[in-house]
Amino acid sequence: xxxxxxxxxxxxxxxxxxxxxxxxxxxxxxxxxxxxxxxxxxxxxxxxxxxxxxxxxxxxxxxxxxxxxxxxxxxxxxxxxxxxxxxxxxxxxxxxxxxxxxxxxxxxxxxxxxxxxxxxxxxxxxxxxxxxxxxxxxxxxxxxxxxxxxxxxxxxxxxxxxxxxxxxxxxxxxxxxxxxxxxxxxxxxxxxxxxxxxxxxxxxxxxxxxxxxxxxxxxxxxxxxxxxxxxxxxxxxxxx
Amino acid sequence: xxxxxxxxxxxxxxxxxxxxxxxxxxxxxxxxxxxxxxxxxxxxxxxxxxxxxxxxxxxxxxxxxxxxxxxxxxxxxxxxxxxxxxxxxxxxxxxxxxxxxxxxxxxxxxxxxxxxxxxxxxxxxxxxxxxxxxxxxxxxxxxxxxxxxxxxxxxxxxxxxxxxxxxxxxxxxxxxxxxxxxxxxxxxxxxxxxxxxxxxxxxxxxxxxxxxxxxxxxxxxxxxxxxxxxxxxxxxxxxxxxxxxxxxxxxxxxxxxxxxxxxxxxxxxxxxxxxxxxxxxxxxxxxxxxxxxxxxxxxxxxxxxxxxxxxxxxxxxxxxxxxxxxxxxxxxxxxxxxxxxxxxxxxxxxxxxxxxxxxxxxxxxxxxxxxxxxxxxxxxxxxxxxxxxxx
Numbered sequence: 001x002x003x004x005x006x007x008x009x010x011x012x013x014x015x016x017x018x019x020x021x022x023x024x025x026x027x028x029x030x031x032x033x034x035x036x037x038x039x040x041x042x043x044x045x046x047x048x049x050x051x052x053x054x055x056x057x058x059x060x061x062x063x064x065x066x067x068x069x070x071x072x073x074x075x076x077x078x079x080x081x082x083x084x085x086x087x088x089x090x091x092x093x094x095x096x097x098x099x100x101x102x103x104x105x106x107x108x109x110x111x112x113x114x115x116x117x118x119x120x121x122x123x124x125x126x127x128x129x130x131x132x133x134x135x136x137x138x139x140x141x142x143x144x145x146x147x148x149x150x151x152x153x154x155x156x157x158x159x160x161x162x163x164x165x166x167x168x169x170x171x172x173x174x175x176x177x178x179x180x181x182x183x184x185x186x187x188x189x190x191x192x193x194x195x196x197x198x199x200x201x202x203x204x205x206x207x208x209x210x211x212x213x214x215x216x217x218x219x220x221x222x223x224x225x226x227x228x229x230x231x232x233x234x235x236x237x238x239x240x
Numbered sequence: 241x242x243x244x245x246x247x248x249x250x251x252x253x254x255x256x257x258x259x260x261x262x263x264x265x266x267x268x269x270x271x272x273x274x275x276x277x278x279x280x281x282x283x284x285x286x287x288x289x290x291x292x293x294x295x296x297x298x299x300x301x302x303x304x305x306x307x308x309x310x311x312x313x314x315x316x317x318x319x320x321x322x323x324x325x326x327x328x329x330x331x332x333x334x335x336x337x338x339x340x341x342x343x344x345x346x347x348x349x350x351x352x353x354x355x356x357x358x359x360x361x362x363x364x365x366x367x368x369x370x371x372x373x374x375x376x377x378x379x380x381x382x383x384x385x386x387x388x389x390x391x392x393x394x395x396x397x398x399x400x401x402x403x404x405x406x407x408x409x410x411x412x413x414x415x416x417x418x419x420x421x422x423x424x425x426x427x428x429x430x431x432x433x434x435x436x437x438x439x440x441x442x443x444x445x446x447x448x449x450x451x452x453x454x455x456x457x458x459x460x461x462x463x464x465x466x467x468x469x470x471x472x473x474x475x476x477x478x479x480x481x482x483x484x485x486x487x488x489x490x491x492x493x494x495x496x497x498x499x500x501x502x503x504x505x506x507x508x509x510x511x512x513x514x515x516x517x518x519x520x521x522x523x524x525x526x527x528x529x530x531x532x533x534x535x536x537x538x539x540x541x542x543x544x545x546x547x548x549x550x551x552x553x554x555x556x557x558x559x560x561x562x563x564x565x566x567x568x569x570x571x572x573x574x575x576x577x578x579x580x581x582x583x584x585x586x587x588x589x590x591x592x593x594x595x596x597x598x599x600x601x602x603x604x605x606x607x608x609x610x611x612x613x614x615x616x617x618x619x620x621x622x623x624x625x626x627x628x629x630x631x
Contacts, residue, residue: 054623059526079530087528098523102254114243115528
C-alpha cells in the first residue's frame with residue numbers, strides 16, 4: 001500500500017442475495033484515496049456509493065477483492081478488530097444525523113470518547129473544543145429533538161471529529177438540510193479538512209456537496225464511471 | 241463495563257415515564273416479596289418462641305409410652321421421675337408434668353380432656369400456675385381461652401372431673417376455674433386443664449411419677465434416661481418448620497406471579513426497544529461497538545431496571561416494612577383456626593440475607609429477560625440497522 005494512500009481498493013465486488021439470485025452492487029472497483037483528501041463518491045441512488053462507503057467504514061465486507069483502510073484489510077478483520085478500527089480511526093456522519101435522542105448534545109459528542117476510555121477531564125476539554133469549533137457551546141444541555149436540522153448535523157460532525165479521526169465518512173450529510181445550512185456544514189467540514197488534515201470521503205448526489213469536493217468519483221451501476229479532480233476536466237479519468 | 245453502565249443509566253433515565261413504570265412495578269414485587277417472606281420468618285420466630293415459653297421449654301423427655309396423638313396411651317404414659325433429674329428439678333430448671341385422661345361435665349355436657357398436673361411454683365412456662373395455689377372448696381384449675389370460649393366457661397365456674405386412678409377405678413371431684421390464660425399455642429389450650437401436680441398424683445395414686453419432663457437449660461448435655469425419650473427443641477418444633485415450608489411453597493406461587501408480571505413488562509420494553517431503536521443500535525456499531533457489546537449494553541439497560549427498582553423500593557418500602565415490623569399484621573381470620581402456634585398479629589422479621597437474596601433473585605431474573613430479546617441484535621446487519629430498517 002502506498003504511504004500516502006489512506007484507502008486502497010482492489011477488484012472489489014459486492015453482491016447481495018435477492019431471492020434465489022444475487023444483485024451485484026459493486027463491480028470490480030479499483031480505487032486509491034490519499035491522506036487529507038476531500039473526496040466524494042458521486043452517483044444516483046442505487047449506484048453503490050453507500051455500499052462502498054459501508055465497506056470502507058468496516059460496517060460491511062466485500063464479496064471478493066480487497067479493501068485496505070488505514071493499513072487494515074477491512075474484509076478480513078474480526079468483529080472486534082473492525083469495531084476497534086471504527087472506534088479509534090473513523091468518524092461517521094449520516095444523512096439523518098443518527099444522534100442518540102435521549103442524550104444531551106454534550107453526551108452525544110462525548111460518546112466516542114467514552115468508548116476510548118478517555119479520562120473525564122480530558123473528555124470534557126475535547127468535547128468543549130469540538131462544540132466551540134462548531135458553534136454549539138450554548139446547546140450543550142439540549143437534546144436532539146430540541147435542535148434544528150442544521151444544529152443536529154453540526155452535533156453529528158462534532159461527534160465524528162471529537163476524537164480527531166484519520167478518516168471521516170459522510171453519507172449524504174446535507175440531504176435533510178436547506179441550502180444555507182448545507183453550505184455552512186460543508187464550509188465547516190472543508191475547514192476541518194484544511195486545518196486538521198482529516199480525510200473526508202462523502203457519498204452524495206447533492207450538487208451543493210459536489211461543488212465543494214476536491215475530487216469526485218462518479219459511480220454508475222456499481223462501477224466507477226469517471227474521476228474528476230478539483231482542477232476540472234483536464235484531470236478527468238474515464239473508466240468506460 | 242463501566243461505560244455500558246453509564247450509557248445504560250443515561251438511556252434509562254432519558255426514556256422517562258416508560259422506565260419509571262417498569263421500575264415501579266418491579267419495586268412493588270421487591271416490597272411484597274420481602275414483606276411476605278418477613279411475615280413467614282416472623283411467624284416462624286413467634287411460633288417457636290411461644291411454643292418454648294408455653295409448651296416445650298428448651299426440650300423435653302417423654303415417657304416412652306407417650307404419644308401426643310393417641311389419648312389412649314395416657315393411661316400407661318407415666319413413670320417415676322429418674323433420680324438423675326432430681327437436682328435439676330429441685331433447682332427449678334426442670335419441670336415434671338403428669339398427663340391423665342379425664343372427662344369433665346361443664347353445664348351438663350361431657351368433654352374429654354387431658355388433665356395436666358403441674359407444680360404451681362414453676363417458672364419454666366408462662367402459664368399462670370400460681371393461680372393453682374389458691375385455697376378453694378374444690379380442686380383449683382386453669383384452662384386456656386380457646387377451651388373457655390368453646391365450652392362457655394368463665395373464671396370461678398365449677399364443673400365435675402371424672403378420672404381413673406392407677407388401679408383403674410373411676411373417681412370424680414369438683415373443679416373450680418381459678419384463671420383463664422391466653423397463649424398463641426392451641427395445643428395447650430384445647431381440651432386441657434391444669435391442676436396442681438401433687439393433687440393429681442394423689443388423685444391418681446401416681447406419687448412421684450410424671451409423663452413429661454421439660455427443661456429450661458439449652459446448653460446442658462442431655463444424657464439418655466431409661467424409659468424416657470429425649471426430644472430436642474428442634475424435633476418438637478419441626479411441625480412449625482413443616483407448616484412454614486408448606487406455606488412458603490404456596491406463597492412462592494404469588495412471588496412467581498408478581499415476578500412474572502414485572503418480568504413481562506421488562507421483556508416487552510426490551511422487545512420494543514430493539515424494534516424501535518434499530519438506528520441507535522446501528523449508530524453504536526458505527527461508533528465502535530461490536531454487536532455483542534450492544535447486546536451487553538441492552539442487557540445492562542434492562543437489568544438496571546432492577547437496580548433502580550431496589551432504590552425506589554428503599555424509598556417507600558423501608559418505611560412500610562419498618563412500620564409493619566413494629567405494628568404487625570393482624571390476620572383477617574381467627575388465628576386459632578390454624579390449629580397450631582400462631583398469633584393473631586404477626587410481626588414480620590427481615591434479615592439482611594432475606595433482602596439480599598430477594599434482590600439477587602430479581603436482578604438475575606431481570607438480567608435473563610433483558611438478555612433474551614437482546615440476542616436478536618447479534619444477528620442484525622449494521623448497515624440496515626443504521627437506516628432504521630426493520631430486521
